[in-house]
Amino acid sequence: MIPAFFTAVAVVSLAVCWRNDRCKGMTRIEIFRMRMKTLFLVLVLCSLCSKVAVHTYRHFNPPPAAIVGP
Known part of the structure; x- marks a missing residue:
């Protein structure tokens, strides 16, 4: 379950970044790496x-x- 979640998040973050103007000129x-650093943080x-x-x-x-003993 957890690996599937991380894979899904990675794919979605890449898809979102590919459509973002800020990521122009960057390789996949x-x-x-940028998105995984953000996710890790x-x-x-x-x-x-x-x-x-x-x-x-x-604590609160x-x-x-x-209870110790009879």
């Missing part, structure tokens, strides 16, 4: 933000204490 490889930022959200939630809502 340059366009692909977005994924890194999303993972960091989700980790912060989970950490904050767990700790699990109940474990």
Whole structure:
């Protein structure tokens, strides 16, 4: 599922960039590298933000204490 998602995003980003005037004069490889760098940056930022959200939630809502013994 995940590789299919990345492939779809890569194809769509290339298609969008080919139609963009900003990408004129660039080769397909340059366009692909530019879009993949952007995608990688977005994924890194999303993972960091989700980790912060989970950490904050767990900080303010700790699990109940474990009951030890009979």
